[in-house]
Amino acid sequence: QLVESGGALVQPGRSLRVSCTASGFTFGDYSMSWFRQAPGKGLEWVGFIRNKANGGATEYAASVKGRFTISRDDSKNIVYLQMNRLRTEDTAVYYCSGGWGWVDPWGQGTLVTVSS
Amino acid sequence: EIVLTQSPGTLSLSPGERATLSCRASQSVSSSSLAWYQQKPGQAPRLLIYDASSRATGIPDRFSGSGSGTDFTLTVSRLEPEDFAVYYCQQYGTSPRTFGQGTKVEIK
Numbered sequence: 176q177l178v179e180s181g182g183a184l185v186q187p188g189r190s191l192r193v194s195c196t197a198s199g200f201t202f203g204d205y206s207m208s209w210f211r212q213a214p215g216k217g218l219e220w221v222g223f224i225r226n227k228a229n230g231g232a233t234e235y236a237a238s239v240k241g242r243f244t245i246s247r248d249d250s251k252n253i254v255y256l257q258m259n260r261l262r263t264e265d266t267a268v269y270y271c272s273g274g275w276g277w278v279d280p281w282g283q284g285t286l287v288t289v290s291s
Numbered sequence: 292e293i294v295l296t297q298s299p300g301t302l303s304l305s306p307g308e309r310a311t312l313s314c315r316a317s318q319s320v321s322s323s324s325l326a327w328y329q330q331k332p333g334q335a336p337r338l339l340i341y342d343a344s345s346r347a348t349g350i351p352d353r354f355s356g357s358g359s360g361t362d363f364t365l366t367v368s369r370l371e372p373e374d375f376a377v378y379y380c381q382q383y384g385t386s387p388r389t390f391g392q393g394t395k396v397e398i399k
Contacts, residue, residue: 208388218328218336218379220388236387270335276383277326277341279348284335 177271182285190259193285195271196252203227203249206275209256211267212284219267221245223275224254239265261289293318293382297391303399310367312394314380319360324384327356327365330393331376339378340365370396 181193195207206229209221222235224245233245244257254271266289272278294317304310314325323343328336338347340356343363353368367374375398380391 217393218330218381218390220381220390223388234386276324276388277338277381279338279341281335281337 177273177280177282179269179271179282179285182269182287184288184290185261186291187261187263187289189261190257191261191287192255192257193269193287195254195256195282197254197273198252200273202252205273207245207247207254208272208275208278209245209254210270210272210278211265211287212270213264213267216267221256221269225275258287261287263289265289292387293320293385293389295380295382295389295391297378297380297394299394300392301395301397303397304370305399306370306372308370310365310370310374310396312365312367312378312396314358314363314365314391316361316363316382320363320382321384323359324382325356325358325363326381326383327354328379328381329374329376330379336379367396372398 206225208223225232247254268284270284272281298313325343327340330336344356377393
């Protein structure tokens, strides 16, 4: 099971960190991904972080590269998405999920609204 | 970037009918690295098919996936009331991972 938290209303240019807490599986063995879905739109990949065995490497979509950072704390079973210099177009429900290719399971999502 | 184009945009069918959804890639998807997800209003997506044709755990066998290269298909052999939803294909053979725009399967 995956549970996201931390979504909020933030002003453009500000930062926000959302979290995803995992349970029911060996979190440290899994790479983890973040996706988002703008209101009424389709799914968009944000990025992923590999597990420690694969060096914890990260990759990001071009739309967020340099602004967003994915990290993980395997001792707490949490993956984070740090979002800096937020833009209005970052408004979306953010989902975490297990894996870095096909992904399963998915969390229920957390809403991030960027507006002044 | 691999662009995935799904067709049709909307499919209007009755329960019990067969649904055939298409996903076409702008270039070959390596190792048939293509997945299908189902999403219902207000819910997170659910994995149905991975590696083009492998059913995810717990997915009924009325769902099947096929294809390779640039053309992929999701088939629902007999639609149940709970199958009316939006379906997305996703490729994960290369980065960036990309999704199709979705096909909505609605009740006729």
